[in-house]
Amino acid sequence: MSNPATPAARRVFDAINSGDLSCLPDCVTDDFVDHGSPFPLPPGPEGYAGILGFVHDRLQIRYSLEDLIETTDRIVIRARATGFGLAQFHGPEAAGRPYEMTTIHIYRTEGDRLAEHWGVRDELGALVRMGVVPAPEPPPLPTATAS
Numbered sequence: 001m002s003n004p005a006t007p008a009a010r011r012v013f014d015a016i017n018s019g020d021l022s023c024l025p026d027c028v029t030d031d032f033v034d035h036g037s038p039f040p041l042p043p044g045p046e047g048y049a050g051i052l053g054f055v056h057d058r059l060q061i062r063y064s065l066e067d068l069i070e071t072t073d074r075i076v077i078r079a080r081a082t083g084f085g086l087a088q089f090h091g092p093e094a095a096g097r098p099y100e101m102t103t104i105h106i107y108r109t110e111g112d113r114l115a116e117h118w119g120v121r122d123e124l125g126a127l128v129r130m131g132v133v134p135a136p137e138p139p140p141l142p143t144a145t146a147s
Contacts (some may be wrong), residue, residue: 036119
């Protein structure tokens with residue numbers, strides 16, 4: 001099954017990686033909503049450019065697409081993000097430290113454009129990899145019982 005907005009989704013990730021967000025008016029609807037942003041954004045390409053500019057410029061995140069799943073009105077992308085810790089966002093001890101995290105992006109589509117976005121990020125894993133948070137201890141394994 002092919003979704004006509006798949007090229008738009010791929011262009012968005014290329015735009016984040018390059019920092020050239022000029023394609024957004026062609027890729028997202030005028031009332032596009034990013035539900036995954038940690039900051040309130042106005043709808044549409046301008047609002048999306050605000051958060052994606054922060055992701056590229058300040059967090060220095062770059063994405064590698066791992067999986068892409070399409071339905072008639074949804075695109076789901078699993079991507080690996082690499083970036084650098086930002087004191088105001090991750091804590092002072094994370095500043096400048098590199099990290100990697102798994103991300104999931106779900107887009108609702110309208111025709112050949114993206115209309116909504118939901119993002120899921122392994123932020124705890126990123127904090128552990130930056131040394132800000134200790135890795136959790138694994139639970140004890142159950143012991144075998146004789147029957």
